[in-house]
Amino acid sequence: MSTSTAFAGSWKSLSIPLTSWLLDVVQSMGHTQMTPVQASTIPLFMMHKDVVVEAVTGSGKTLAFVIPILERLIRRETKLRRDEIGALVITPTRELATQVHSIFALFLSSQPKESCSQPDEQPTEPFYPPPLLLVSSDHSSPAQDLERFFLTGADIIVGTPGRVEEFLLGKGRSSVNIKELEVLVLDEADRLLDLGFQAAITRIITYLPKQRRTGLFSATMTDADALSELVRVGLRNPARIVVKVQSKKVQSNSDRKVKEAFEERRTPANLQNHYIQCRPSEKLLQLVRIISHEVSQQQSSHFIIYFATCAGVDYFFKLLHLFTAPSITYYSLHGNLTPSVRTKTLTAFSSAIPTSLSPSVLLATDVAARGLDLPNVDVVIQFDPPTDPKAFSHRCGRTARAGRSGRAWVLLVGRELEYIDFLRIRKIPLKERSYLTGSNDATPSPLEDNVTREEDPSVQLYLNRIRNYILKDRANHDQATKAFVSFIRAYSKHEASYIFRLKDLDLVGVAKSFGLLRLPKMPELKEVDRTEWTEADIDWETFSYANQAQETKRLALAEAKRANRHQQKQSEPAKKSNLAWSDKMQRKVERERRKDKRVKKNIRFKSQGSASNTTDTLKREREVPTDGDEEISAEDWNDILREERMAKRVCKGDICQEAFDAEFGDL
Template structure:
């Protein structure tokens, strides 16, 4: 069954069936009163014991948190070893955020003492007071002994709700992880050593992302141990995926598919195709690949300047194509005097969990008095609630056009305004604006204060080269970033637009990445650029000014490093 609706969303207090008063109060305390279309259509169905498949939209997390809480509150007291609900999320950051939402509700939960203050006799009716709802976070990468600590904490205190990443959930429930090296097998009978008989609700959040990251075998394994008579909610940015179709077939029973439609001036479009209502969306044409980084720096400084109305931007997210590009440009931008007033952070999936957690929290809680810049990959594109982001800059257009909308959705949230800019090089890349217009996304044009000559860009690029040639580690990072970008570009989903043969690879390497030499790779074999052929070692034949600082020229003859 598919439910397509453009019904206006009402208030949380107007839900039918109604939700518990203290939950309404908790939602209000979070600053929400009006529901989003996803919430208005998903919450009632989930509360009526329907399996739900929903295309993600604004307010998705409350769409399953509220029904889970309502279900737990409606049940009789349980043994502390019984689990009532499990929420599976693809990343540690998203799982942590969902857990914080549960925690916000739990902190608002009335206690027995609250009841006693209102009615002294209520303490005598203890059996009628709903038990305290408890939630537990299970995420991997938090230390070798943490799984043992998780099990001890659960056995001592119990938990109604588990919010988990797939690998840690499998290890917690079954005693082993199929994601571990060597694909460890369980030393037990293969049955769960945690009681799952009381499980009422399973939520698969960002399900398409779960499959993209290779978690399908883990999900299938874990779900095979869950009760058949449960409610399942699947939330995904897209449903056009064979893996998702199979997951829905085996994991859900007669689900209601919810596709929220929102009325625009001309036609109905899905909520996910619109972008935030307060968003101003631009593209910036970059005439030369050598100007791309200078234009980014100029744009950041232009946007952060306080305007007469006080609307200067202070919190920025800049998306790059690969982890290696994030690592390299983080090192570079942190050293440039043009950004000395900015607090610069980097975040991607190959960083340690501890660093990711510290970076995420630091950026999220950064002071509005200091311009803050987060360089990241699409790890930060989906689902995460980063408050007060003023601008999103897509330095590299995403491989999957759907991630374009996920990225820009990090700004202009909860009624705020915001700006989004995607960088496109002159030529074929400008056709990308037409691709997005087909997706109901109109892009305006923006230009930073014009670069009238090449001198300004050349000055910055030469300073970047000067930094790179004095730091062997940074030069290695530059090579990794260059190689990873070439591979990203050559495998772009919009291959009819992003074609490697139209890129000036020499200018990209020497100017865009500040390289002193280019690595040996198939894409550069016999390459003839505008600046002439390369030497066998990867230098330009007319290059004579890069023999300073690196005394031993052989140090530059680096092996091709594996791209991150």
């Protein structure tokens, strides 16, 4: 299979010429030619057309809306006032918003200064103010966002749905003027239009003026997604732009004639997409070997590893230090981190200059899957396939960007192999790679025998090493359990549930991969076969936290539980001694008396000698007067009536005499 990078002519070939200083910035960024998505989108967006754009990751979609927005603002007859906004860009994550904001800022910081009226005057500030970023932050509140807006007079707003809604419909509703809004862009539109952001996006769009241009951009905007949402987002007669990637396969037949075939893909053309089949217990083993293979064989230096949950990122961030070279630098990024930490981590990873001797590895959730431009990423590894199948191509697209080459790996276990056909239908082809073996590890059977082969012997070595690490601090045990439980919960909610079925997953194998000391108590593990599971032999009473405050709290809770159990044991004898004088004991004595009556009655019943006389006998017994001190209660009558109904069933042959005797014979 051969691949190549496609370009669509120079920037000067556009039907509407770009402003000279914009063209200078584009060329200084190294974009000497337009990509197909830029050549198709920019002229339409500049000519007052709404657009719906679908193109693979790394194809240049960001510039396809940044340049038209800037051109429309530059070509305005009148400058926007300080309280007016001209363009609004909404993204699903703060990281993507920050990236888009930085691109706008780069262009606007490079614009020429306004001319001076007098020779001795200093150049004034740029004519077009810098863009305003609206994202959650430790250093900026919604009120401060509004203050910065009026201070700078920003024409372009970039932000996430919640913060944009607060800015437009909350504190800024009466002071921010939207009547002159020129352009609305939804970046990663399919994500913004799903249920997670649907309510906020709908309120924002309803509030914005109808006379505007709207653009929807995504790598996974399917026909169904686009058509169902066009009316809701207010697009009128939009232009649909789909930029496809085709890979050419060269085949030869028996006549030695070369035959070419083309295969459509939703992933970059220069991306090599692999999968490895393994057992759940072998996933960590394979992850470590993939990293080692890429560093030693391919001289890869920039990695992103994707996990299903935030707890999983935190836990494996610590585990990988146990099994990989100390020269590797690890970073972690997920949604539970504070905004400042997320920004600091992403900046550190993207600006790092690693080598094959000192690689950089980012462990992340899907918060780092969409839109982020990290051009130096060599390898993407999906430890857990994404819960949302659309995220698969977005994850892979963090590598092989803008014509560069890259490799992506995904680990699949058991029934998950059906995911390959599912992705093929979505035009995401995967190539099979053999199970990786370490130089010092026993070689397992070939992949074709992966189902029946024995478990890799190194699994036990890894399990022991992880357990030794966990035993150093009870906090490690808590973190391992939290990561395991969160993974099981996420797996059970997979959108492709007919493939990712929890009942088909080897949960004991998963627990081995996490290195658990014992299986947690949870409903999903009630019926699990534990023959392959061995718990760690430790004294849980003395297993302590390294943190003294945590250990003091644990000991206090344990002591409270022991005191509570002791108090319950002390109160039990007194409770029993009081029962003899309570109403409960009196009722018990009454039940014993009624039981004796039934015994005597059944003796008389059996003396009749025939089941045919059972009903008449019971009727006669009901007519027998009782002694004055032996009043028959309602419960006695209910028992007698139940016996009468059972006796009728004996007469009809519905039940046998033995069943009747078993029910009432020994009372």
